[in-house]
Structures are given as structure tokens and as C-alpha cells.
Amino acid sequence: MPADTLMPIAIADLAPAPLRVRWSRQQAIVNFRGDPADAALLQALSGVVGLPWPTRAADCPNDGPADAHHRVVWAGPDDWFVIAPAGCQSAMAKSLREAAGSRHHAVTDVSSGYVVLGLSGPAAAEVLAQGCPLDLHQRSFAVGASAGTHFFKASVWLWRVQDDVFELLVRSSFAGYVQEMLERCTLECGIESD
Amino acid sequence: MLIIDCPFCGPRAESEFAYGGEGGIARPLATETLTDEQWGDYVFMRSNPKGLHHEQWRHASGCGKWFNALRDTLTYRFHGTWKIGAEPPEAFTRRVQPAAPVGETVVEGLAR
Amino acid sequence: MSASTSRRLPQGGRIDRSRHLQFQFNGRAYTGYEGDTLASALLAAGQTLVARSWKYHRPRGLLAAGVEEPNALVQLFEGERTVPNVRMTEASLVEGLVARSIHASPSIDFDLGTMNGWFSRLIPAGFYYKTFMASQAAWHFFERRIRAVSGLGHSPTVPDPDRYDKRFAHADLLVVGAGLAGLSAALAAGRTGARVILCDEQSEAGGWLLSSDETVDGLPAPQWADHAVEALRAMPEVRVLTRTTAFGYQDNDLVTLVEKRADHLPVGHQPAYRERLWRVRARQVVLATGAHERPLVFARNDLPGVMLASAVSTYIRRYAVLPGCNAVVFTNQDAGYDAALALKAAGAQVIVVDARPAPSGSLGARANAAGIEVLASQVVTEAQGSRRVSAAVVQTLGADGRLAGIARTLPCDLLAVSGGVSAVIHLHSQAGSKAVWNEELATFLPGPPAQSERSAGACAGARTLREAAHAGWTAGLAAVAAARPGASQVGSSASASEQNQPPEVAPADPGDIRPLWLVPHPQGPSRAPKQFVDFQNDVSASDLLLAVREGFENIEHVKRYTAMGFGTDQGKTGNINGMGILAQVLGKAIPQVGTTTFRPNYTPVTFGALAGLELGDAFEPMRTTQIHAWHVAQGARFEDVGQWKRPWYYPRPGEDLHAAVNREVLAVRHGVGTLDASTLGKIDVQGPDAATLLNWVYCNDWSKLEVGKARYGLMLDENGMVFDDGVTVRLGEHQFLMHTTTAGAARVLAWLERWLQTEWPHLKVYLTTVTDHWATTALAGPKSRAVLEKLCADVDFSDSSFPFMSAREGTVAGVRARIFRISFSGERCYEINVPSADGLRVWEAIHRAGTEFGITPYGTETMHVLRGEKGFIIVGQDTDGSVTPVDLGMGAMVAKTKDCLGKRSLTRSDTARSDRKQLVGLLTDDPDFVLPEGAQVLAGEWAQGTDPVPMAGHVTSSYWSPTLGRSIAMALIKGGLSRMGERVHVAMKDGHSRTAVMASPVFYDPKAERQNAS
Amino acid sequence: MKEPGMQKFSIWSLLRNAASYHEGWQRQWRSPEPQREYDAVVVGGGGHGLATAYYLAKEHGLRNIAVVERGWLGGGNTARNTTIVRSNYLWDEATHLYEKSMKLWEGLSQDLNYNVMFSQRGVMNLGHTLQDMREIERRVTANRLNGVDAEVLSPQQIREILPFINLNTRYPVLGASLQRRAGVARHDAVAWGFARGADALGVDILQNCEVTGIRREGGAVVGLDTARGFIKTKKVAIVAAGHSSVLASLAGFRLPLESHPLQALVSEPMKPIFPTVVMSNAIHAYISQSDKGDLVIGAGIDHYTGYGQRGSFPIIEGTLQAIVELFPLFSRVRMNRQWGGIVDVSPDACPIIGLTPVKGLYINCGWGTGGFKATPGSGWVMAHTLAQDRPHRLNEAFTLDRFYNGHLIDEHGAAAVAH
């Protein structure tokens, strides 16, 4: 298993390898559940993360690859993952709770429940297409789009950061399986791990 | 492999979904007042039609939501999906009604 | 026969004469060229006898040049890479290729299985239903012999060294078939910027163009095909896949392709994946799959040297091989004349026998002009020769369909046959569309499409290249318009130089066809020499007649009775002729007879390609906890529980399972042990209605559980049967943490979500899975508290402030932890939950702290014994989907004051019976004897000779208890709860029984004092 | 009705007919016109329906009976199954029913004078987990006590029979149960043999005769509307597998069934290599080799309902994954054809055989993924039920009532090996 590293992937790191793989295990991941129809709530949440709060999978805001510190992943109509730099999970959970106030909501720290997998390079979309039924062509899955789907038999959340940079949210206990499948399906294009 | 239109995520591959059987079966209240027949009817009896079927699915590898669908069990074509609690599509009202449960009046000489 | 390349034409063809390839067939060495197929190379070498037939072992030659070939099957390659039943016509020649005829023993030249005349007459269609049935033993005797002589090639005998990958692909348009129609469609669509995938099963694109002597856009047809492919490859959104067969048109426009990537490359130059499966989802599909020519059905039409006319053209023009020097072309349509022209141009003698009164189209006219002799209104009634055709018997066929005049014999070494074409409607039909019979063309053609497909070219009835070009072009444009309504130009790649109209081909008249299903023979169909319909399965016209005679009138019955169309070619050349014959016999029209059902696969597909990469350890996800590496390092043996790998036991050197488990059990009972319990399902239940939800899904009551306390729950399905259990902790007024079984976690979450979302959406509850987030160490044993106190300073572990069944937060080894005092072993136990990223660190710290107490890791087997001693159940082991809480002796848990899922089922008349199977403990009379799990408990005593022996239940769990120094067991036994103390007999497989006494399943510490022992 | 009698099949009749170029064979069954009225009508010309008619005529002396079939006889699941025949079920009720069937199988070719090619080559059920092995142990001991042959095999013993099996799969093979009397049969021949036998006893087999209505008066059946006209009768047996719910709805009641697509596939034919039948419930694979040489492979069930006689592609992929995982030598073998059937799945994986809320109307359904093996037994008890207007002892437990009183016979748990 590749060593723990911090997300996000800095584009400058990218070597010309067709596929570069990076696992990030230390980041803060907080699950937020609440009412998507409550505009004030969304406003407040957006304030917490400093990003627009998405209401559909097609929007997956992040504050840019160069200094990205946050992602908000739409995981269902009332279900989101906030991904933030390592160590801030408690603070993030607290801010989210405060933003929700007395409304019915749920905040759950799942930082250890998931790992983020970065896939980059010209082969990234092709490699994903071996195990994921989504159409990942730019015309259908543009930069900033996300989706809940599966990669082979692992359920994942997937979003596109750049043309050839994708990130996947993978359940921790499936990380070994996903890595195994990556190794199996890249025998021709090769794989480079950080 | 079917394409299923999740009301929340749009059309996606069948492999992302879990089938949840016949839809629209309300769980009876005051179950202790039911006869064994009425209870058995609710738990086990299904319309299982050949043709339009009201059923439920869950976008399991996706948004996780359960939703309703109207699907033709002969052609496997979907005639619509809708959120739980939302208005069904127009085709829904046109579908052949399932047979009456046991105990209700039986139409004599029903043909075709 | 000489092995020299005597039949190779001096020039032409798409072979590379500079690249000689050596290969072997049946042990003999041959040479061919790059660009050959095994078939063309053997034909070039003069090898006409290439196979033996399935049933009668008759000599067979090449009938076709493509995938429709029924005869020429070989065992391709040797050893670990061998493949049975490959059609020679599909096998690209490769250096060092080795092939053998299948199904011929000892050799194809001298086959002992050959059956002629009388003996083959003994075994008509379906003979085996009528004999070999004196007794089961007689049948088993004959069956072995039948099996030995059937089958075709040989399975490999060792695992496959190759790998196969798969991918999903999406496009605006998928074009299947890269003949002129398909290429035109792809060009038309591609130039609009649409995303296009074009695939063709052959080694190169072009289809019939590669066999044609016509011109397209002023270029020789094959050259035009090369240009077209180049143009397509230059378009960024177009993908051209050759050697790629669309083998299935599935629901909702999923088309499955298999790409053969390796077998045509020399060993050592092959890519990492031998084949690739493409699951293509296109908005629109154009089927441009062409047509297959049909043979004609006459006596002994299976002799080597009888070949489809289009195949003759293909061998001559594409492979530069002349299949015969003295040819008869037997046709009922103009297309057959193409072969005559090709033969003539290649220098062969040729006579055409035409069933029609006269040729009627452009090709006929060209043949006339070339001075080719035509015998009109004549048919070939029989082929002659022993291992290869030497003559054709020709006679006049009257307008009434009867033979007339005197037969005469035309000597020949090649008999080219052309009985009309069958459109390749396989994918169209698989899509659910209904094909329509076209009387004029004597073929089924596509009907209204059932999915987003449209057909173009020969598969839709086009008979000239010009028609095919136009149809393809139009279909391509229409498909793009349908794929992206409104968007005329998606992102144009069309440059001024690119053409914007269909490829230009000179007009031609295709002429007419005289359908001819069975050529009459003077002896009549039952007595004439065999007139083959399905070559591969040796089905002749007389078999079809026999089937009808015996009442098998439906085409599906005929198929199953005679095996017509059952072969690896699925009847591509035979089925329509068979239907024609049936129609004649039954006095019906062909559409009334109908086709059999077209099903995937269009051509056979390698299992490995369908299986892909998800094999071995990746067959299913193998889930492991964050502590897994530690278990491995400690030498743990693992057990599969759901998808998880859990430590089963940790043997020390010299220990077997029992020794290890005994040691682990005693360590927990007397000292302290650790279990990695991270795999248990964990669901965070939050919201003001959380307790209400729990009340619905568990049979017991949750309203009054205090914050910080834990409770065991039983979950029932609506049928009242236990399906999961676990401890749930109230973390806050509105927050619970639910534990599920390891294997049941996903099912329970889906179950809860289902009820919540579909039945009780008004409940304010959110469910979040936290299974992977928390690593759980169960620290069990009287010394557990002492260990924990060393690591955690901010929790008061006194029993008064932290009692059994309660929860605390604290810092363990520097990590924020949730600590639950719950116990599955009966001993004092703390389940320490930390974020799994810290799981290993904390686990190791616990082990360091516990060293002085002899801390011992234990696995699932020890966990089972510990809980067995305490009489705790395991759902799925002590229950099997037919067990209620009452049956488990836990009826008191079912709350009286509320409804819950499944509760009503418990009072149904049968479920409420008191003599159901109920869970009890069993103590064997022989304390050293451990009952086998699964053993049956008898209703009475063992009585020899009773059959069946009445049974009362079975042993669900059974162990050696090191704590008690005796065996213990649990069993489900009829009426068990009211039969405590009774002795029962338990049957052993060796025919004996053992006795045991029913007792409480709580064998150890019935007062539950150990949970507070320290 | 026709006069009983049929041409006897044997090696001698085959020889005699060969001499006359097979021009003298008779029809195996007639294609009669429907009569106005029958004493009893069986709806569904699959193996079960035809067997019902055969035993009604043979054992109960009813002669004025008809089988009505919407398509061609034997064209439903009978034409589509992987032909596994075994009787090693878990619960007593099921075991006795399937074992009755097994006994009939053992003399069926002789009884019907039709070689149904019942090949007793043994059926192995693999165990992949400790729990699987407990269940195997439980089922095998129960089988033996019930008079059904069964044994537990160790991995080594499995390897002796199948030297090429991969025991070290993702879920390693820990053992198996083996029933040696079990095996496979030629599915079409079963339908044809019963049809010929029934026809010879006077039964009218009416093909292309879909039932479109069930007429009742005063809660009792009075006749059937069919594609070939109205047929008067007071006794109707619905033996329509996947279509049972559709027919029940014509009679105004519902069944506890869901009809699902179940798929199967065959490889290209090969020389004999696979000597037995292997089923793995845990990884969903069922495989045998037919006498013709093709590997016959059963796939998993599609989770959604369907009447389309075809299923979803991922199921085929999953099935071949399991096959290649267990038998890596077959990786280069090629799949020739796949197809699907419509199986009537009941909540407890057991059939429903007996009376219905409508008088004179009987039902035989719910065999789901595994009723081929029961064909003769099912017909036998159904004939009894119909003739006597009450279930035979062997099918008493399989009434519709059990879904109301709770007496389910859950064959999912331990013996839920699908076929």
C-alpha cells in the first residue's frame, strides 16, 4: 500500500507517466446530513467551507488544484462529504453543527472511514473506464462533476478535478481491493505510485 | 444491463442499483387486529404482473435513495421513475390494476 | 497431395509476399504469408480435406471464408494456449502456428469413425431417444460410449496463462461492421464531430470491399477501404476497432464487443491482455453487418470442394488463392456470377449452372460478355467424388419445380454454390426487434427497431455496393441527428477537403433470385444420398422430414430434435434453408414457420474475456481492518466472514486449531485477550426520532434506554424470523450507535434505509455507516480493566461509575476513544473504539500494556467457544431464517407495548405453536465427545431399519469447552424449551448415535458474575 | 380422445425402420382440435403439466383430459434449464417430495419407453466457508436419515474426482456434499416422453392455445377461454411456472410469487472432461457437461422481476467469473449461446401444490430455479391432488395456506443451492 500523503495532488508533481496514483489517508472527512431545501442552511454551510454548497452531483466544488484545501462532495440529496486538510475534523464538525443550529441534521466524523485516491495522467479516464460504468468523456463528465458509482466491485464517489485528474473517495476497508484492481488493469499503461 | 433513471442522479447503469420488489405496498397499521389471512396477504402476496409493474429501486452505489419505478416486465423498459411521495407519471394510472387480493369479490366470468 | 503452394496465384491479394510464415497442420509443415488466414494458407497449399463431420465423420472442406464457416474447425495452438473449435477462416496466420483437425481419429485422412450407408442410416435424428433404455445400467453403459464419440475439440487441461481485460465505453454512435455500409456510416457521422466507435470482427476493415473488383470513388474497392480507415483514424472522436466482434445486443442498447488482441501476434510480442471485452453504451447503433451467402441443398453437397461462391471470390481476390481450376458454379441468383468472373479472371475453367431461366442482372451480363458458359434452368442434383468433388450431376429443373430431361455429369474440382443471401440480422433480433420475411430477396430483413438501432447495407437488403454506400451514409447521419437532437455539428472536424456525400459507386442491377430450398433428387428426399442442411451437426433434409413425420412441426421442436442450428456456427449457413424445407413440407409460408430465437453470442466468446480481471483474490473485494498486517505478522489463520478476512486463530509453533483455541480461551477466562472486532457493522443513528426507528426495527423496547447505556437487540424480518442482532449504544438523547453482525452490515443498513425512506419518511433520522471509521479492540478477561487503566487516565473504571452495558469517552494511548462495556465472552470486557487510522497504534499499545498480564490475541474460533460457553447465539449459525425470538428462548424480549417489524407474524397459528424447534443446550453423556455441528437429533431412539428416521432437530454449535473441561453444544430441537433434562439421541454419519441431555445453553457462569470479575 | 396405443421404441424398431428409410415412423403425439368439454384441463404444457396429465391418465384413469399450452410443448423452463436432478434437500417435507421424484426418474425411461437420458453421474455442492460446511454436514446427515444417499467430501476427495479444480479460490473450497444418484437428464426428451405417453393414453395436447380467461360460477371453475376458443371443464390445474401469477390473476387471486429471469449458457462442445455436476451456491456457479460435449452452466438469478426470457449481462459475467475461478482450465473455452427462462420464485424456495380459493382450480407453481428435478414427482402428486380433490401426503405441507399460518419450509437457509 502506498505511503500516507497529504491531499490534494499538486499538479506540479505530475510526472509524464500515463497514470499516477496517490492515496491520501490523513485528511479530514466529515459527513453532513440535512435538508437541501433549506436555503439559509446551505448558505451557512457554504460559509463554513468557503465554497458553494452543491445541490447536485454535477457540481463538485473545490478551491482549485494548486491550493485546494476543501472539497464538498454531493453524496445524495441530503447527504454530503466535506473533505478538508488533515487534523481539522473536529473543528470542521463543530462549525458544521453550528451552521445547522437547531435544525434536524447529522454531522459525523468519518475521516478514518474513507481514503481519497488521486488518479492523474492521460490514462486516468481510460483506466477508470475499466471498472466504472459512467461516461467520463469531457462532454458528459466535465471538470467539477462528481458521481456516486462503483469501480469494479467497490462503491466510490468520484469527481473530476482537471481534464486528467480524478479523485475517488473509497471506503478504507476497500482500499486494498481498489489498489489491487488498479494494478491489474494497468499492465499496459503502467502505474506510478507516490 | 438496464439503464435506470435515478430521480436524483439521472440515468445510470443497472450495476449501481438494488432492486426492491413491488412498490406501493403500505404496511398495515394496528397489525394485531389483522387476521392471519390479511397479514399473510400483506407480507407475501404480490401482483407480479406481466406488463407494467410498480416497483422500487435503490441507487445503492450512488445517492443511496429509494425511489419508485414503473417498468414493463416483458420489455424491461422503464416508463418512469419518481421520488418516494412524489406524483407518479401519467402511465402509472393507465397500468392494468393488479388482481384483487383473496377474500375480495371475485368477478365472475372475467375474460381477457 | 503436395504441400507446395501450388494454388497460390502469382499476384494480387492482400497478403504480404515478403513475409513468409511457417506453420503446422496435423503435424505437417506448411508456409503461408502474412495476411493469410489458416484457411487461405491451407487452401493455397492444396489441402482441401480439412475436417471430419460431427456425427458421421464425413470428409469436409472449407465451405466459407468467414465466421459462417461450419466445417473447418481446428484445435488451435498447443499446450497451455490451446483453443478448441476455432474456425480456420477466422484464425490469422502467425509464425509457428500449430493446428490440428478435431474430431478425427486417428487422422482426418483415415478416420475410423467414418460411417457410411447403412450404419449412418441407423442413427437418424433423435435415434438415442428410442433405444439404450433397457435399464439405468444399460443407459449408463451406452452413455459413456456416446460421450466418447461426441464433442468436438479438446479443452485445455491447465490454467490459462493469459489475462483478459474489460472496459465500459460510451459513444454517440456505435457502428457494427466496417464494410462499405459501415464505413460510410462512420464517415458521415465522424465528420460531424460525433463520438463514434466502429468495429469489425475481421482482421481489417472493408468487409466485402476486400473481395470486390469494383471501384469506389474511383479507387479499387480494397484501396478505398484503406483510405476510409485512415480518414476515420484521423478523427479524434472516432475509434476504429478491428478483430472486434459485437457478440450481443443486450437491453437498453448495451452492445458487448470482444476484441481479439493477441492470437495473431507471434509469441513474445503479445500485449498484456489477450482479449478485451467492451461494454459499449451508445446513444445510437448502426448495424452494418452484411449478409451471408447460403449454400444449396443437394445430394452430397458436403463434399470437400463444394464452396460458397462468395468465398471463392474472397479466396481469389483477397488471398490470391485459386480454390479450383475446373469449376462449376451452381447458383439461383446473379451474385453467384461474381465467383465465375473471379475464377475466369484467375485463369480457371468455369461453367455456370443457373436454376433460373436466365441471368438477369449486371453480373450475369458481365459473365455473358466474358464468354462464360451458362446452363440455364438447370440444377446440380448431386455432387460426386470420394474425398473431394470430382463431378456435378446436372439436370433441368422445370418451372413446376420438378426435374426434367436427362441428367448429365460435369467433371469439376470445385463446385461453387450460391443459394441466395441471408441478411445478418442477429444483433437486430437480439435487440428484440422482429425480422420480416422479404419474398423478393428470399431473406429475413430487419423490421421496426425495438431499441436505438438501425440497419444499413446488405444486412438491410442492399444488394449492390452503391446501395450499401448510400444506406450507410444516410444511416450515419440519421443516427447522429437522433443521438444529439438539435446539435447539428458537435464540434466539427470536417475540413473542406473531406467529402460530404456518400462514396461514389457505379450503379448495378442485382438481378432476381429463384428460391430453391431443396434441390430435388430422383430418389426422393428420404432415400437420396444425404442432402445436408446443417453441415456442422450433420443434419440432412431427410432428418427434417423425419422430424415432421414424428410430429415435431414447430421450428423450435425441429431445432431441438435434429440439432439444426445448435452448432458453434448457430446455423448461419443452414437455418434459412432448413426453414425453407420445413415450409415446403408443412405447406406453409416461410414467415409462418418463423425463425428460431437469435441469442447471444453472434460467434463464440472466450470465457476468460467474460470473466475479466476479477479473479483470484479480486474475485470479490477482500476487506481487511487496519490491524490486519499485525495479525498476519503474528501468524494468524484467517476465516472468511462476508467479504472480510478475520483472524480465525493464532497458532503458536506446533499448535493445531484446538490447542490454539484452548490456550486462547483460557487466556481470556483467566487473564486478558484481544479480539479485532473492527469488522462489526456500525451505524450512526441520529435525529429526534432515532429511538422510534429502533423501536420499529428491533423487537425490544428502546424508548427508556438512558444516554450512555447499551442494550442488545434482535431484528426480525416481516415473517417474524430473526435476521440480525447486536448491541446498540445510546450516545446522546438523539444519537445511537448500532452494531450489526459483520456479514449483515450492508443488509441491515439497506433494510433500515428502506423502511425509513419508503414507509416512514416523516421520521427525523439520519443513518450514517461508520463501520470503516472505527477500529474496535475487544479487550476481554478479568485483567482487562488493569490493562486499560494503564492506558487511559481520564475515565473512572470503577464498576460503580462505569458499569456493565454502558459507554464512556476517554483517551486511550493518547487517542480519543469510545469505550463500551459490553461482552460477548461473558468476561469483563471493554470494546475500545478509535478512528481506524489509529487502530493499529492503539492495538499495539494495548498489547504492550498487557504483556505483564500475558495478553493474548484471540480469533473468531475462540470467540465462538467463549460465547458458546455462555449460550449467546450467532445469527446465521444458531438461526437459519426459520427461527423466531421465541424459538431462541428470548420471547420475553419482544416488547408487549409496541408493534415492530415482524411482530404480527409471531402469533400466526403455526408460528405460535409450542412444539416448534427451540434452542437448547446439549450435554453429551460422554463428556469427551464433541458432537459434529450439523448433526441431527433424532425424534426417538435410533432404530435400525426405519426409513425415514424421524428427526427432531439439529446441532447448531458444538465445542470442546476448555473452561469446563467437557464438550458443550447448542441445538434446535422440537419443543426443546419444555423438555429440559430429557435425553436425546444424536445421529452420527457412521450409522451410530450418541446420547446427550437437553440443558440450558448457558453452560458457564449462569449468574453472569464474570462480567464484573477482575 | 383417441384410442390408447403407441409404436414401441427399441433397437429393433429402429432397425426395422432404418430398412424402410425411416419413412414408417408415427407421430409421437397428435395435434388434435380442442373438444368442447373435458373432465379436466391442465394449463401449461411444460414437463410438470405433461407429467400431471400422464399420471392422471395412467394412475387415476382419467382419459378425457387436455393439456393446453400457449406455445410449443416443453418450450418454457423445461427447454431452458441446466437439467440438474437431485433430491438432497434439507427439510423432511422437501426431501420426501424430491426423493419420490428421484425414484420415478430411476425408472422413467422404461415407464415412458422414451430415453430421457437420466445420467446418474453425481452432484457435488461445494462449501466455501465454515458455515457452508456446517450446513453441508446438517443436510447430509438429514438426507441419510431420510433415506437419501449423501456424503461429505474432503477437498482431497473432490480433487480425486476433479483433478483440475482450483480449491484455493477467493473463498477456498473446504469440502462438498455429494449425492451419487443425482445427475442430469435430457430436458427436451422429458417433455416429449411425457407428451407421447400422455397422448397414447388419450390426452389431447393443445399447443398454441393460450388461456386468456378462467370462467367461474359460484366460486367454482366452469371453463377456460383460450386462443382456440372456450373450453368447458370443472377441473383446472394451473401448471404454468413463470406465468402462474398471470393465471391466478385471471381467477381473481394473488400468489406469493415473483417471476424472475434466470439465465444459462453453453460452451462449444468438447470431448468429455467433466465427469460430474458441480454447484457452488456461495459463488454462484453450476456446471456439468452434456453428452453432446458442451459445458452447461447455470447463472445466478436476476434480482428484478421479468417475463422477457432473457436476463442481464452482468449476471453472465459474474457466472463465468465463478466458473473460471473454480476451473481455470476453462478460461480459453468459448461460450456458444446464452438464454433465459422465467422462474416463479416463492418466499421459502419451496413449491406451492394444492387447492386454491376457487373450487375446482388447483395450482402447482413456485418451483423457481429448481423444479426440473421434480418433474415426475410433481406431476405424480398433482395428478393425485386433482383426482382426489385433496393433496397427497407428500404435498400436504406445500399448500398456499402456509403463507397465512406461517408453516414455511425454508429451503433458502441450508439447501439454497439454487438448482
Ligand SMILES: Cc1cc2nc3c(=O)[nH]c(=O)nc-3n(C[C@H](O)[C@H](O)[C@H](O)COP(=O)(O)OP(=O)(O)OC[C@H]3O[C@@H](n4cnc5c(N)ncnc54)[C@H](O)[C@@H]3O)c2cc1C
Ligand atoms: C436457466 C434455468 C436453469 C434451471 N436449472 C434447473 C436445474 O438445473 N434443475 C432443476 O431442477 N430445475 C432447474 N430450473 C427450473 C426448472 O426449469 C423449472 O422449475 C421447471 O422446468 C418447471 O417446469 P414446468 O413444467 O412447471 O414449467 P414450464 O416448462 O415453464 O412450463 C409451463 C408452461 O406453461 C405455459 N403457459 C404459461 N401461461 C400459459 C397460458 N396462459 N396458457 C397456456 N399455457 C401457458 C408456458 O408456455 C410453459 O410451456 C432451471 C430454470 C431455468 C430458467
Ligand SMILES: NC(=O)c1ccc[n+]([C@@H]2O[C@H](COP(=O)([O-])OP(=O)(O)OC[C@H]3O[C@@H](n4cnc5c(N)ncnc54)[C@H](O)[C@@H]3O)[C@@H](O)[C@H]2O)c1
Ligand atoms: N457478391 C457477394 O457475394 C457479396 C457478398 C457480401 C456483400 N456484397 C456486397 O457488399 C455490399 C454490402 O456491404 P455491407 O457493408 O453491407 O456488408 P459487408 O459484408 O461488406 O460488411 C459487413 C461487415 O460486418 C462485419 N460484421 C458482421 N457482423 C459483425 C459483428 N457482429 N461484429 C463485428 N463485425 C461484424 C463483417 O465481418 C463485415 O466486415 C452489398 O451491398 C453487396 O453489394 C456482395
Ligand SMILES: Cc1cc2nc3c(=O)[nH]c(=O)nc-3n(C[C@H](O)[C@H](O)[C@H](O)COP(=O)(O)O)c2cc1C
Ligand atoms: C441443457 C441445454 C443444453 C443446450 N445446448 C445447446 C447447444 O449445444 N447449442 C445451442 O445452440 N443451444 C443449446 N441450448 C440452448 C437452446 O438453443 C435454447 O437457447 C434454449 O432452449 C432456450 O430457448 P430459446 O433460446 O429458443 O429461447 C441448450 C439448452 C439447454 C437447456
Ligand SMILES: [Zn+2]
Ligand atoms: Zn441516485
